[in-house]
């Protein structure tokens with residue numbers, strides 16, 4: 001089977017148009033999500049309004065995605081999978097790809113290049129290196145600390161971004177926009193704050209700080225499209241439709257949404273031409289809707305699914321007790337926490353659509369994918385809405401269940417085996433959690449050590465009633481199973 005490349009590509013399947021050779025966007029963290037979201041919307045924007053918006057894609061360490069893309073003349077396909085059918089489309093917007101760990105100076109040079117007007121980021125929640133307790137940049141972390149000494153020792157994307165802006169300040173002072181496409185509350189403001197904390201700790205000149213304050217914008221944005229990992233089956237399905245071998249396809253659902261603040265210092269693609277893209281001044285409300293209703297519930301489905309032998313999100317969501325828990329989480333806990341809702345937003349339609357999206361067996365999103373990195377993701381999903389209810393004297397049972405199921409999966413109490421799906425979940429704090437809980441005399445102490453152990457904000461860790469409820473639910477998970485725990489949380 002021939003490999004996809006520019007000479008054999010079926011361009012009638014192309015999304016939007018191809019980028020020109022000129023690049024205007026630098027993307028840090030090239031992976032599945034960027035390739036099925038911002039890259040697609042950029043292709044559609046250029047088809048509508050042109051522009052020099054070719055993308056320089058930077059992978060942090062791995063050549064896994066960029067090597068096949070380079071072999072395929074930067075082309076790759078989106079395998080759109082939904083109950084309504086399967087479709088393959090091509091994307092052709094990347095014009096340079098490299099690995100930051102191999103060419104760190106190139107990352108800084110790309111950010112400093114005045115032709116580049118936007119840096120987009122998908123570096124995952126943990127890539128912002130926020131302290132779980134204070135929310136501040138973890139200056140002493142092994143990712144961030146070495147980079148404070150100077151640009152040559154920066155390896156974390158956030159540190160490289162900061163030094164790239166320093167270089168730009170020194171060389172051209174050209175304005176630029178940094179656009180976070182990660183699942184974070186006030187994603188743009190948070191990115192700005194982390195970059196500034198880094199620059200201050202690195203003791204850069206005040207002119208640099210003035211440049212960042214005046215010439216660099218950090219719009220907030222809410223991004224949404226469920227994009228699982230690629231496996232052999234993805235490649236086979238693409239091959240059957242294209243008649244060509246693509247070694248870097250991206251499976252994705254049909255749904256896509258992007259709500260952004262229109263604060264671009266040096267221009268932007270006409271993204272509004274792409275379906276599902278909206279410019280709005282209510283982005284932070286949309287972020288809350290998405291982080292809580294979608295992502296918060298997604299975590300609940302993943303951990304309940306992980307503990308009940310459901311390898312995929314749709315197989316977990318099909319279980320009655322999971323569906324009921326998620327309804328309760330949304331209706332009783334997450335939805336009331338968002339006030340005001342964005343104008344014109346229809347919660348019932350949005351929730352119905354979420355349930356439909358989680359039922360996408362064709363996409364088969366993995367429970368282990370969504371359950372990975374819980375220590376960083378849950379911080380965006382649980383503390384604020386949980387504290388809101390606790391302050392009103394109400395118990396957020398479903399958020400307690402989410403935390404309990406996460407603990408049971410990645411920091412199981414002695415003697416409890418959460419099974420193979422939980423073992424597949426990547427958890428950067430797994431070793432630390434094991435240290436924190438080693439020797440705890442019972443489940444109560446096990447959970448209390450986690451809740452007060454630096455993983456969650458202190459205000460939440462101090463709420464003994466919440467910790468006790470989590471411990472009760474962990475206890476039930478380990479004795480009677482996760483369904484019994486879910487029924488208990490539902491008051492049944």
Ligand code: CS2
Nearest residue numbers: 223224225226227295298370
């Ligand atoms: C998921 C997200 O990884 C997760 O926890 O909730 O990746 C989710 O699929 C996306 O945010 C959908 O836009």
